[in-house]
Amino acid sequence: MRIALGGITHEANTFCPRAADMSSFEARQLARGDEILANWQRTGTEQAGAMSVFSSQPRCQVIPTLLARALSSAPVEEKTFRRLLDELVERVHAAQPVDGVLLVLHGAMMSEAEPDATGEVLARVRAAVGPGVPVVGTLDLHANVTERMLREATALIGYHTAPHVDMFETGQKAARMLVETIEGRITPAAALVRLPMLLPPENSTHNWGPLSEVIHMALEMEREGALLHGGIYPVQPWMDTADVAASVVAITDGDPAAARGRAMELARVFWARRGEFTSELVPPDQAVRRALARPPRTVILCDSADATTSGSTGDSTVVLRALLRAVPFEGTALANVVDPGAVARAIEAGIGSTVTVRVGGGLAPETFAPLSFTGYVKTLSDGTFTFKGPGMRGVPHHMGRTAVLVQDGIHLAVMERGVSQWDPQLYRSLGLEPADARMVQVKSPMAFRAAYEGLYDEVIVVAAPGAASPQLASLPWQHLPRPIYPLDPETAWP
Known part of the structure; x- marks a missing residue:
């Protein structure tokens, strides 16, 4: 055969x-x-x-x-x-x-x-x-x-x-x-x-x-x-x-x-x-306040609208802005953004140096705006890691050169290329442990739940813009067959 x-x-x-x-x-x-x-x-x-x-x-x-x-x-x-x-x-x-x-x-x-x-x-x-x-x-x-x-x-x-x-x-x-x-x-x-x-x-x-x-x-x-x-x-x-x-x-x-x-x-x-099938969507600042109001156990800030496995670009700074507005706070927050230019500047500065970079908004400027982030360079990496699973177990991922910048408890992973965020190995490969963080930003709508099982106390889905927004009616549709649910709530079938 x-x-x-x-x-x-x-x-x-x-x-x-x-x-x-x-x-x-x-x-x-x-x-x-x-x-x-x-x-x-x-x-x-x-x-x-x-x-x-x-x-x-x-x-x-x-x-x-x-x-x-x-x-x-x-x-x-x-x-x-x-x-x-x-x-x-x-x-x-x-x-x-x-x-x-x-x-x-x-x-x-x-x-x-x-x-x-x-x-x-x-x-x-x-x-x-x-x-x-x-x-x-x-x-x-x-x-x-x-x-x-x-x-x-x-x-x-x-x-x-x-x-x-x-x-x-x-x-x-x-x-x-x-x-x-x-x-x-x-x-x-x-x-x-x-x-x-x-x-x-x-x-x-x-x-x-x-x-x-x-x-x-x-x-x-x-x-x-x-x-x-x-x-x-x-x-x-x-x-x-x-x-x-x-x-x-x-x-x-x-x-x-x-x-x-x-x-x-x-x-x-x-x-x-x-x-x-709809979920509660929480505005960014409210999501951070809600996470900080809980006992100090890990809360996932689900930034699904910028999920790279759903087709977004990974360069949203919406959740990062909310974290910056909330400092100082007890504990740490893990966040991430795709920005090759910021990575290059962090590498040039070197580990231990303090650097100010503009991050985000470079891949989808019509949707996301850059912001200024000042932090010390904690980690530099080639960005290669392997999923532990259960989803995609043993599959290597490559986010390009990656830097971890730290400011006021916010540990920001800045990567050259977007990757799947299903697995906490993304953060662990950079020396960051999600289970020890107060808040963890994950750019995935749902698939992260398997590998993150047991690591978090709550998942808060953030209401944010992006190519993968769950707010489907907010997107500029042009070619869909109509009527279609939920854009047309009265759609009948069969």
Whole structure:
């Protein structure tokens, strides 16, 4: 059995001012051929999960092709997307004959010219291997699943968790489904139901709240044997495109009608819970006052509007301004901002020196304003660290050269490049311990909760501007299909 393994993964945010180019993929993940086997087998990723299944199969040969992943941003630069896709397809061609293909995807990728870039990837790979070869893809929970994606793939398998702690298991499930399809033991039949709604992610978790109910229903259908897979997709809500929607995908063994019925059953419950996804948003100064009014235990200041994994730029200073207005206070606060120029000035000054820098507002000046920050240089780092997990366990991250500046108890990590903030290793790699801080700024709407579990006493979601704002009505929409909830509260479905 010969299986080609590859994929291109990116999550588009059309409100971000900066597109992903080749350097964006090089900074996050760009692996070819045997590099995939050598560097990713011991990580908590989809490809590692898939490889663990394939390695247990007798006479199964994996042909690694191309794996590319970039941090969320504006749609991928067209020439970069085409270059990566052409290489992926060429490598799949070179791997033939193959019995199957497993693709690691996100599902919310756009390029500058292709709003359904994931569908384009699937279509090109399908054309390369022909209609008779099974093609199974993995998806993020926030995929924008389209009819084209479903048509070109044999099956699409999405995460069941938010925070995303089942990447490895999703890869395993997709690999098992691919193997069983190749061997003729199952015939996946899928149905897609799309819902006219966009949901902010702060309250979208599998552990509690409205999303958990729908996910648990899907899992119960799988346990009963009614479904091979039930995918619940709240969608990446910052995609201003004419074909965006939350969705449900139900996959049965050879029964399209049953798949449609189960998908509708799940979709009705999902739709009925649409009004329960909002979170309390607290103005920045009030958020800091509330944190300081509590006993001196760690409070997370969730700056989700500037989440780099949601497509914002990471250079907001809104929370930092509120912290500066609150000094002096007992204890320490950890904050972060992307600003390459400020990093360079801190490096020039050197450890132990006091430096005044203007930080923030350089990447998205139409949204964020810089501020002056005077502090002593506590730490200089190359910005490389590895996630401990559970999400993305073992995955290296590179925030570029990084400096820690300290002023009045505020420890500010200034980095050259935005990275995922799911894991406290970001701060720990700089000698900062979140569990010992009074307040910790995290630029992530929800995914940080898994790795930060047990470290904090409360999470306060800050009402702030940014490309990933949960205040969806505040964003300059132009292309959305209307009506759509919550922008149009009276939206009806079905």
